[in-house]
Amino acid sequence: xRTQVAIVGAGPAGLLLGQLLHRSGIDNxxxxxxxxxxxxxxxxxxxxxxxxxSALAEAGVxxxxxxxxxxxxxxxxxxxxxRHRIDLHRLSGGRHVLVYGQTxxxxxxxxxxxxxxxxxxxxxxxVTLHAxxxxxxQVHYTRGGRPVRIECDFIAGCDGFHGVCRASVAxxxxxxxxxxxxxxxMGLLADTPPLDDELLYVNSPRGFALCSMRSRxxxxxxxxxxxxxxxxxxxxERFWGELRExxxxxxxxxxxxxxxxxxxxxxxxxFVAEPMRFGRLLLAGDAAHIVPPTGAKGxxxxxxxxxxxxxxLEEHYRGRSSGLAHYSDRCLRRIWKAERxxxxxxxxxxxxxxxEFGGRLQHAELEYLVGSEAARAAFAENYVGLALEPPDHPGxxxxxxxxxxxxxx
Ligand code: APR
Ligand code: PHB
Numbered sequence: 001x002r003t004q005v006a007i008v009g010a011g012p013a014g015l016l017l018g019q020l021l022h023r024s025g026i027d028n029x030x031x032x033x034x035x036x037x038x039x040x041x042x043x044x045x046x047x048x049x050x051x052x053x054s055a056l057a058e059a060g061v062x063x064x065x066x067x068x069x070x071x072x073x074x075x076x077x078x079x080x081x082x083r084h085r086i087d088l089h090r091l092s093g094g095r096h097v098l099v100y101g102q103t104x105x106x107x108x109x110x111x112x113x114x115x116x117x118x119x120x121x122x123x124x125x126x127v128t129l130h131a132x133x134x135x136x137x138q139v140h141y142t143r144g145g146r147p148v149r150i151e152c153d154f155i156a157g158c159d160g161f162h163g164v165c166r167a168s169v170a171x172x173x174x175x176x177x178x179x180x181x182x183x184x185x186m187g188l189l190a191d192t193p194p195l196d197d198e199l200l201y202v203n204s205p206r207g208f209a210l211c212s213m214r215s216r217x218x219x220x221x222x223x224x225x226x227x228x229x230x231x232x233x234x235x236x237e238r239f240w241g242e243l244r245e246x247x248x249x250x251x252x253x254x255x256x257x258x259x260x261x262x263x264x265x266x267x268x269x270x271f272v273a274e275p276m277r278f279g280r281l282l283l284a285g286d287a288a289h290i291v292p293p294t295g296a297k298g299x300x301x302x303x304x305x306x307x308x309x310x311x312x313l314e315e316h317y318r319g320r321s322s323g324l325a326h327y328s329d330r331c332l333r334r335i336w337k338a339e340r341x342x343x344x345x346x347x348x349x350x351x352x353x354x355x356e357f358g359g360r361l362q363h364a365e366l367e368y369l370v371g372s373e374a375a376r377a378a379f380a381e382n383y384v385g386l387a388l389e390p391p392d393h394p395g396x397x398x399x400x401x402x403x404x405x406x407x408x409x
Contacts, residue, residue, distance in 0.1 A: 003029045003119075005313060006139045006152040008127055008165050010039055010120060012102060013285030013302040014158035015109035019059035020310035022116055026317060029119040029150065031141060033159070036122045040110060043189060043262050044102035046214070047072075047199075047296035049385030052303040053098055056105070061112045065105065069098035070213070072198055075383065077370065079203040079363065081248050084370040091373075091380035099199075101214045102299050121148075129155055129168040132281035154313065157283040158306070161271070166287050169278050181268040181292060181346060182353055183207070185222040186234050189262040194219045195255055201294075201349055203362060204246040208294075208350040211243075211251070219256075222293075224350050231263045239263070268292040270343050272335060275328040276305075282327060284309050289335050294349060295342035300385055305331050311391050323391055330389055341382040 005021055007014045010032035021028045032039060048056075048069070056062040073089035073096045089096055113120055121143055130138040132155050139150045157165025166174070185208075194213035202209040207224035214220055223242050225234070240257040247255065271290040276283040285302030308330055312323030348365055352358050369375045 001148065002151045003027045004152060004317070005029075005154045005156055006031065006137075006150050007156040007158055008129075008139070009157070009159035009163060009285075009287070010036075010110070010122065011158065011160060011285065011302075012106055012109065012299055013287070013306050014156070015106065015113055016055060016059055016061075016303060017156055017158060017284065017306040017310060018118060018120075019061055019109065019112055019116070020055070020306060021313060022118055023059060024310065024314045024317075026313060028156075029121070030113065031124050031127050031139065032120065032122045033125045033127070034123065036110065039122075040103065040107055042103060042106070043187070043264065044106075044299070045212075045220075045293055045296050046099060046101040046103075046105060046299065047212075048098040048100055048105075049300045049303075050095055050097075051307070051385050051388055052300050055303045055307045056108075058307075059109075059112070061108050064108055065098065065100050068104070068215070069100035070215070072097050072099055074198050076196065076198055076200040077203075077366065078200055078248050078251065079366045083200070083248055083251070085198070086370075086376050086379055086383075088380045088384050091377040092384045095384040097296075097384055099213060104214075105299070124148075127159075127164055129165060129281065132168075133279040135280065137280045153280065155281045156306075156309065157281060157287045158285050158302075160286040161290055163287050165281060166273055166283055169281070173278060175274040177270075177272045177274070179270040179343065181270075181350070182227065183224050183350060184227050184229070184265050184267045185210075185293065186225045186229065186231070186239065187220065187222045187262075187264050187266065188234075188236070188239050188260045189214070190219050190221075190258045190260055191217060192219050192256045192258040193217060195251060200247075200251065201345075202246050203349045203366060205351070206242070206246050209243055209246040210294075211247075211255075225265065227267055229265060231265055234263060234265075236260050236263075266293065268294075268346060270339055272332070272339060274332060276331055277324070277328045282309055282312075282324075284331075288331075289339065291339055291342035292346040294346040295338065295383070297338040297342050301335055301338050304334055304388060307388070308391075315391070326391075330391075330393065333389065334386065337382075337386055 200211040284305035315323035
């Protein structure tokens with residue numbers, strides 16, 4: 001079997017890339033380890049930057065998002081028992097974010113791919129990559145007990161943090177940068193009205209909390225918790241009680257609780273693998289980087305990666321190779337700025353063990369943030385998403401090493 005691009009992973013990155021390539025007439029197949037139902041059952045954050053929305057529009061997958069997505073022009077910060085609004089719209093020169101669950105987005109992408117009649121093999125757990133350091137890479141797997149070999153021009157590694165693609169690269173060719181945080185997030189989903197029309201990020205003496213939403217009738221909440229906790233340690237009653245303790249009095253009084261429909265614990269991690277291109281293998285999304293969810297950048301980085309990758313592949317098939325040559329550095333410049341913002345916001349809002357001095361620094365920074373137009377504007381432009389570099393931006397290397405090794409064109 002032959003295709004132009006073999007995409008590994010049917011999460012947001014793989015599915016969005018598949019639609020963007022299809023729109024450009026580039027043939028592709030998506031290979032997914034899990035079942036369609038499993039992928040669609042994942043509960044994930046969904047704060048979309050305008051660049052993400054425009055990428056979805058370019059892929060022709062923005063109709064429901066524009067109908068049901070909630071436009072947010074501000075966010076709220078709470079510390080010291082008081083709340084402060086950051087006017088994202090005014091401070092960013094008129095921009096906003098859309099709140100739309102990643103679960104819904106993945107469903108829209110999955111249905112669009114099916115409607116396009118594009119090949120997607122679910123439940124193929126044994127994908128292996130071959131010869132991606134040549135101009136004739138292959139992907140092998142078994143389908144229905146029979147071996148399948150796909151000859152392709154490129155392999156797109158959109159298979160997330162635990163995928164096979166980055167793991168197929170010789171360790172000596174990878175530079176890994178990572179930071180683990182000494183806490184996690186316990187998340188709860190409930191069919192209750194959200195606390196407010198906007199998201200509320202909380203720095204409290206008891207730890208971080210976040211009041212978010214999926215719609216006007218479905219709420220999403222998080223409380224910082226020890227990494228040693230498990231969902232079994234958090235009854236609904238304990239969760240709602242702890243959340244109330246972390247909220248300012250007015251918010252606590254307004255909180256509407258109800259039975260959880262999903263609870264999960266997520267560890268927080270910052271991670272970047274450099275570079276993102278290895279010959280005819282290109283990584284995108286969580287396969288190349290992870291951010292702590294505090295800044296809601298994970299999905300948006302996946303979208304900007306595949307937007308830049310689709311532009312580079314379109315150029316290649318039109319006879320120009322500069323996009324592919326600069327793909328990794330162009331992505332990494334954006335990724336590292338989002339990693340910085342996500343690390344900064346995580347460090348600002350969470351309680352770190354045995355760090356009273358750090359706690360006082362947090363309050364000084366929060367007071368500066370809410371009291372300074374310049375600081376609020378810097379927050380706003382990062383939160384709504386930094387501008388995408390144009391494809392021909394001189395840029396210069398973004399990775400930690402001088403240049404990147406020779407790659408077959
Ligand atoms: N073979 C095929 N598919 C695989 C393999 C493999 N060996 N390993 C993993 N996968 C699949 C996973 O089952 C998953 O469906 O690749 C997909 C990767 O999707 P995500 O992990 O969602 O990553 P990505 O598409 O980059 O989206 C990033 O998703 O996890 C969130 O917070 C993250 O919002 C961010 C977004
Ligand atoms: C969510 O709704 O899951 C969410 C929103 C904003 C964040 C993180 C998670 O920063």
